[in-house]
Amino acid sequence: MNNSQQVGTDRSQARRGELIAIGRKLFADTSYDALSMDDIAAHAGVAKGLIYYYFKNKRGYYLAIIEDSVAGLVVRADATRDLPPAERVNRTVDGYLRYAQHHQAAYRAVVTGGVGFDAEVIAIRDGVRERLLAAIAETVWGRTDLPPVARTALIGWFASVEGVTLDWLRTGDLPRGTVRSLLVRGLGDTLRAIEDYEPSCPAPARKEL
Template identity: 75%
Template sequence: MNNSQQRGSERAQTRRAELIAVGRRLFANTSYDALSMDDIARHAGVAKGLIYYYFRSKRGYYLAIIEDAVAELVQRAGATHDLPPVERVHHTVDGYLRYAEHHQAAYRAIATGGVGFDADVLAIRERVREQLLAAMAKAAWGRPDRLPPVARTALIGWLSSVEGVTLDWLTSREPAREVVCELLVRGLGDTLRTIEEYEPTCPAPIQADQPTARGRALP
């Protein structure tokens, strides 16, 4: 690829990213059916044909936005760096809730399967679940490798409850996010201790005498 082609490719990637950013703002709190391609093009300040050029269809555009949202959700959930285990867990859950709070429509699509249980969105959901499981394994045990069956089953159960709690919280907006985070972290503590009983190779990092990031001990 020569310099001219490279610059053209970079411009195309930049324009595509800009259109996705516009779509994420538009779909943040607006349903899929409520926005037409004409609406999207008007908000983006471009010809409708440009959106078709990059994404082929409204559905293709929507799926690209969901893929981008998934990447951010996983990045936020897994950005624990070198924090101690308890703080890693708290940071992971808090990042998840913050994402859901500020990107409600995208989160609902991810958590519920999208428009009419769209098969492609469901596939994206399964991928994000696997990535979140890896993020949780890294947060809890410092390793994102293949989980033992008991650990995987228990974490899937906890993650399903997180999705249900988060969807309900987005509707009611009570209690405060910090309280929801604490409840979910405590529930994860119970799950991790149960996992340890069945799978000693996965010791629970949260113990009764260890304070959480908020300074309180988990039961």
């Protein structure tokens, strides 16, 4: 690729990113069904054809916004890889809550399944779950291949994380640090329950988690 081609690619990616940032704000304030492509183009200050060029249709635009939003969540979890286990877990959970707090529309869409029961949004959510569960398993046990009981228990804990987070966003009754502490403590209890059923997955000492 020559320099002019590289510049063109960089500009195209930057423009796509700008459109995603605009869409994130639009969908945060307005429901999916209430926004037409004409509305989106008018808010973005571009021709409607440009949005079709990058995303093909409104659904493609919506999915691109969700995928871009949750990508930051996974990156945060991976960025804690070199920290001690307890600190990594705390940072991962805190990063998750920060993401949910600052990207509430995308978070709700991912957790609740998007527009109706959207299989592609569910697939995005499941991918995020898998990456975050793998990060926790690697932190605690140094492995990502989980026995069935460990996987089931962690999925149960993560489902509770989603429920607690949605309620916290709705009510705003608790500081983020309190919610984080509750979720981390719940993880510690889950890990100790896993050890009872699967000794090959020992739980950390209580003082550690």
